[in-house]
Amino acid sequence: MILVHHLRVGRSVFTVWLLEELGLDYELKLYDRLDTGRAPPSLKDAHPLGKSPVIEIDIAGERLTLAESGAIASVLVEHFDPAHVFAPPRSDEAAFAKWTNWLHYPEGSGVLPLIFKLLTSRAGEPVNPIVDAFTQGELDLHLGYLNDILSAQNYVCGDIFQAPDVGVTFLAQMAMGLELLADYPGIASYLQKNMSRPAFSRAVEKTGG
Numbered sequence: 136m137i138l139v140h141h142l143r144v145g146r147s148v149f150t151v152w153l154l155e156e157l158g159l160d161y162e163l164k165l166y167d168r169l170d171t172g173r174a175p176p177s178l179k180d181a182h183p184l185g186k187s188p189v190i191e192i193d194i195a196g197e198r199l200t201l202a203e204s205g206a207i208a209s210v211l212v213e214h215f216d217p218a219h220v221f222a223p224p225r226s227d228e229a230a231f232a233k234w235t236n237w238l239h240y241p242e243g244s245g246v247l248p249l250i251f252k253l254l255t256s257r258a259g260e261p262v263n264p265i266v267d268a269f270t271q272g273e274l275d276l277h278l279g280y281l282n283d284i285l286s287a288q289n290y291v292c293g294d295i296f297q298a299p300d301v302g303v304t305f306l307a308q309m310a311m312g313l314e315l316l317a318d319y320p321g322i323a324s325y326l327q328k329n330m331s332r333p334a335f336s337r338a339v340e341k342t343g344g
């Protein structure tokens with residue numbers, strides 16, 4: 136049985152969402168944030184970094200602990216999506232390469248400017264001209280990039296919802312929470328469409344967000 140260590144409220148709801156899309160059975164262990172917003176120390180019992188998501192999963196007879204959202208998604212579809220609903224087959228080499236690129240985008244490049252924005256906006260006043268200019272420039276770049284793509288097609292890999300959309304929806308939700316989507320209607324409508332999927336609602340309901 137897959138065990139998910141889920142920190143409320145946070146990005147591991149997106150891992151739970153993928154489990155729901157795949158129709159898998161899993162157990163949840165829930166953690167609440169401290170008043171500081173950080174994870175409780177007990178999450179370090181699951182993984183030394185003490186962050187979420189963390190999943191424990193049996194692969195080839197070994198119990199593994201995985202703690203990177205993109206890698207978790209990759210392992211889940213590799214083992215539990217034989218019909219290739221959420222990923223193209225590896226034999227479709229070009230589609231698989233494009234899919235892999237998108238699977239790594241959220242944690243590889245996409246989240247950084249949003250984290251900077253989250254932290255600098257918490258400060259409540261300009262932080263540092265270099266940091267502020269970097270943050271704004273990167274937000275313009277990434278949100279503009281995503282908006283162009285999502286205005287031209289329904290999902291990041293084309294017209295079918297696939298596993299990379301889970302991570303990109305995480306970025307879109309974070310951008311919405313930071314009130315950054317007014318000028319990006321393509322991202323905003325993509326977010327609404329994905330959040331209305333029944334599997335997303337089940338994930339939110341089961342985890343508490």
Ligand SMILES: N[C@@H](CCC(=O)N[C@@H](CS)C(=O)NCC(=O)O)C(=O)O
Nearest residue numbers: 145146173174186187188203204242
């Ligand atoms: N690279 C990890 C990032 C994990 C991460 O930063 N998780 C956040 C959840 S929003 C966390 O646990 N933060 C709590 C803390 O750092 O105290 C991934 O791919 O998911």
